[in-house]
Amino acid sequence: MESEYKLLGGAMVTLALATATLVVVPYLQLSDVQPSEGLKPYTSAQLRGRQQYIENGCVYCHTQQPRAQSQAPDFKRGWGRAPVAGDYYYDNPHLLGTMRTGPDLLNIGARQPSVDWNLGHLYQPRAYTPGSIMPSYPYMFELKDKAEKGDKVVHLPPGYAPVGQVVVARPEALDLVEYLLALDRTYPVKPPPEDPR
Amino acid sequence: MNTITILLLTFILSVTGLFVFIWSLRKKLFDDNPAAANVIFTEGEIGKVEEPAATQAQHAALQRVVDGSHDGIDDPERDARMKAELDDRLRADGSTKYVTFVFLSCAVVWLIFASTAGLISSIKLHQPDFLTEYAWLTFGRIRTLHLNAVAYGWAPMAAFGIAIWTLPRLLKTELMGGRFALLGAMLWNAALIAGLGSIAAGFNDGLEWLEIPWQIDILFVVGGALIGLPLVFTLQNRKVEHLYVSIWYMGAALFWFPILFLVGNLPGVHFGVEAATMNWWFGHNVLGLFYTPVALASVYYFLPKIIGRPIQSYNLSLLGFWALAFFYGQVGGHHLVGGPIPSWLVTLSIVQSIMMIVPVLAFSVNQHLTMRHHFKTLIYSPTLRFIVLGGMMYTLSSVQGSFEALRSINTITHFTHFTVAHAHLGLYGFFSLVMFGAIYFVMPRVMSWEWPHPKLIALHFWLVVLGFGIYFVGLSIGGWLQGVAMLDASIPFMESVRITIPYLESRSVGGALMTLGHIVFAIHFVSMALRYGRKRVGPALFHRHGADAGQVTRPVATEA
Structure with a gap:
């Protein structure tokens, strides 16, 4: 490969995919989780x-x-x-x-x-x-x-x-x-x- | 999400992947120019070994093993062209030597600190009342000091040092803006000292691999950016058309790490269980997208360089790169198998962990084919010993890791010392060994000085290999037994603790040998830095045989 832009572009896309699956989607999916019934906040x-x-x-x-x-x-x-x-x-x-x-x-x-x-x-x-x-x-x-x-x-x-x-x-x-x-x-x-x- | 949705998504993803692959072939992303593998050699250099850490006798023997037939071709014109190219390389080396020296020196200091902390932690696991009087020496802190000193001290300092030295050589230009890197190194080390101090004092963010308080992390980010800048400048000033595969790995790693670090340390964003998924996205990607690519890049450069022979299949190395980039990023969820997180995420990570076999095989086959018929070189080249063994440990640890991600095996090994042994196989057996090899190659070029005591290199090698062998085998067996015992409800939990004790003791023995090896290495490093011993070569960039076979004339290149 001759182009550093293609290289870095590709590298960033793969990292973005990983971040989406392991960080962003769990963030969206879990952000509306409510505390379990019976769980008390810490004093x-x-x-x-x-x-x-x-x-x-x-x-x-x-x-x-x-x-x-x-x-x-x-x-x-x-x-x-x-x-x-x-x-x-x-x-x-x-x-x-x-x-x-x-x-x-x-x-x-x-x-x-x-x-x-x-x-x-x-x-x-x-x-x-x-x-x-x-x-x-x-x-x-x-x-x-x-x-x-x-x-x-x-x-x-x-x-x-x-x-x-x-x-x-x-x-x-x-x-x-x-x-x-x-x-x-x-x-x-x-x-x-x-x-x- | 139900099974049908998951299957459908997987199907769509696979088909998309196939199209991307076809498109990339049409666009020649996998360029099939085998000449590209030769860019690391100057004209006429293929067939000539280069091993700065070898003694004169070893070097001559090494050359004989590789190939004698390249000797003694006298062609003044070609020699002149070679001389010009070698002068370029001399200039590249000259521009990096000070910066590389600073990084590698820091790496050695952190290595000693980290080994000591690791050894103390190891002893504490079978002598729980050892050094309990002070809070900073408690297991939970000294172990964390060990991890952070490795993760943010030894490993990145060695990686940056090697990358900064290698990239200008590969780009056939001088390092631009090395001063930024020096400033960056100062900030980075200041941040690390502050970070370790705060962990020792009890201030930490509470996430494994991300313990250093986020306020201090800002300093790491600034320091890391300053270290990255010269590499960007150098890339822009490159004099080569083709970017060799090592540049891919190193370049990508140096851009991946800051993003990982930044996202992982964002204060006030992550919460509850989501923080756990982010935690392992970071924890595993630091290994997979930073240390691993830098070490692979080093293997792809130093191995062919030493044996004077291009890598066997250049295309395979590129396939390995993209497969690693794609699959490795998503494997982190396998640390949470059976945990309270969305199960699609765990499944995805398990699938990608198994897919990691693809890039690993690509690399392993390539290394093996390149080394084939040349394994005898290991006898004569101290550097190659570290690098080839390190490469083999990569295969081993990755394949082991892929299988450890499977639910059936993970159920046994998760939560046990088996995982600790596995982590050390990757970060020590693979990464650290490759870095040792690279440092042995680089330092004579940096210092224009030979290693003063070649026997110490062998001593270092055998101490760490023996020590690590004991460490790994013992701890793996102990961890497995621990896991099996824990799964049997009829065995009391304490039995799973008791069963590990002899293996934890063997780990301390192995760890002590490794630490001893590191001390030998550090002493050797310091005595070279202080220029003990004889100056046996100048910054010779290659050694060629004289007309009479076996006779080495050196130095060929002139003294800088």
């Missing part, structure tokens, strides 16, 4: 927790998209039903994730609703799940000799609590747990109107 504490989830890169090990029962046993594992687009109405940015080094978290709030468990698990996952490879997050907690008024003390299983000190959750940890508890899409939804399969 400001939950949004702060969501920010912690993003900042600490939880998304690189946890998905938020259980697969349909016809495809995988996600439902049987208690991870929940297959979600629909409306379940993510308030999610910006999306946190669907691509890795399951850890389990799916779309319904962790329903599965593990205890604040104490979640806080302790963030402080030391192996105290609750032997063999877990989740990082511990000591920087979200403070070690104090004595809890002060208003401190949220973390109750750890015997053997994991530091001797003579108490573990106090920092606001980051409390926010993150707020968000995790909000992850609950167990309300029923109508199946998508057209399922091509």
Whole structure:
């Protein structure tokens, strides 16, 4: 080929096609999606927790998209039903994730609703799940000799609590747990109107 | 959309595609001028090997392997014409050397940084309490630092450096406006440092591959545009009629990337699930429409150049280009198989992923036919080893990728380390190896200096190949077992974690070897930049045999 204009013209057309199919059409198709019935907007504490989830890169090990029962046993594992687009109405940015080094978290709030468990698990996952490879997050907690008024003390299983000190959750940890508890899409939804399969 | 509509649309699309194809044949878009494959050679250069990274003995052996019959033709007139063409090439090289050096140096720095971050992340996956005290060292951040340092540091810096060096050679002109590129490189690196710093501090946009805050992305866009400008100027000042296939790939890639980056980072446009489709449109196209074409362009230039033989089928390379341009752009949806997105989109992406076999085969067959009867050259040419192996990894990773997109296989491999291994096969096994090869070829020309320690090139090669072999094989097996375990509801989830541990450990071993290889490479690079060792050749552009076979006279071209 001799003409750079033909080259660049052709290259731009193919990219435009790809952009149309993967970005523009989904944009048009999904822009009128309504929030699922039963889905509540995040509170400001939950949004702060969501920010912690993003900042600490939880998304690189946890998905938020259980697969349909016809495809995988996600439902049987208690991870929940297959979600629909409306379940993510308030999610910006999306946190669907691509890795399951850890389990799916779309319904962790329903599965593990205890604040104490979640806080302790963030402080030391192996105290609750032997063999877990989740990082511990000591920087979200403070070690104090004595809890002060208003401190949220973390109750750890015997053997994991530091001797003579108490573990106090920092606001980051409390926010993150707020968000995790909000992850609950167990309300029923109508199946998508057209399922091509 | 129901099945009949989809079938109808596919039918219409196919027929349209057929018409476009016929039209393009009539318009000679696939020009069938085999002479075009020869534009990278000067007169009489075909049959002469060029391998700046080889030692004198290796070079002589390389020439013997390729063909001895081209030796010793004495024709003063032709020599004069050759000299004129080679002077053009000398000028092209001279105009790019400073700019290329800056880009490649940055690339090496980012490579070391990225490998270190990658190795730390890898260790953390089997030693979860390793370095947990500080937020910036937590897995979620150091892993992201690794990815971004590769994606926006090592890979584009190497790609820009090689493209800026190659394009003026291919266009037989000097690089115009290299100063813009230097300014661009400064802005780009400043942006990357700011971006990595903000990720370490916790500020990020939350989308994989697009973590760097959009405010900083503005700096990338400006820097990238400045880097692109000289290439536009150079293209306008070209002295060749025909645009060699490498120019297609590099030219298109350098125009595709800014659009991808801009659309992907538009703040406040993308929402909910739509952001996910955009996310993977970007994530996969950065690989497919930026790194891949630049590396393919490098293979199409350096491989024929080293063995002194034009590529076997020029038409095949053009077919490969358009097929890649068309199919690759639409494959991103296969990252969301089983996700809450419109299912037509997933199906489309799976179809296009399988169609990617077309350009991949076009390239692989071409590389194989060009190398056929010449595989012995790999023994003598350190550069070629990287490039040919890299090319083979392209075939492997692409075919693997096509099949991974199928629902049946994706159900197992999605969400597992298998995908991570696959991603590294493409970006490391293919792209990075080709870039190493290209850098080994380019740097002696840039510095007018030979690699001071040829043995270190071999050491680098074997360390990264061995390391990557362990990395890839281990992680693929581990990922597959993990996926299979996850699909069996009777096996507790924790078992799918436990099963991967030995393989994650093997990945750290492989990764450590790769990092060691990179350190060897960096040391060699620095010692060349500081001009250690002997100056063994000038900027010789070709070496020819003397009348007595096997005797290499050098340098032929005069010292710049």
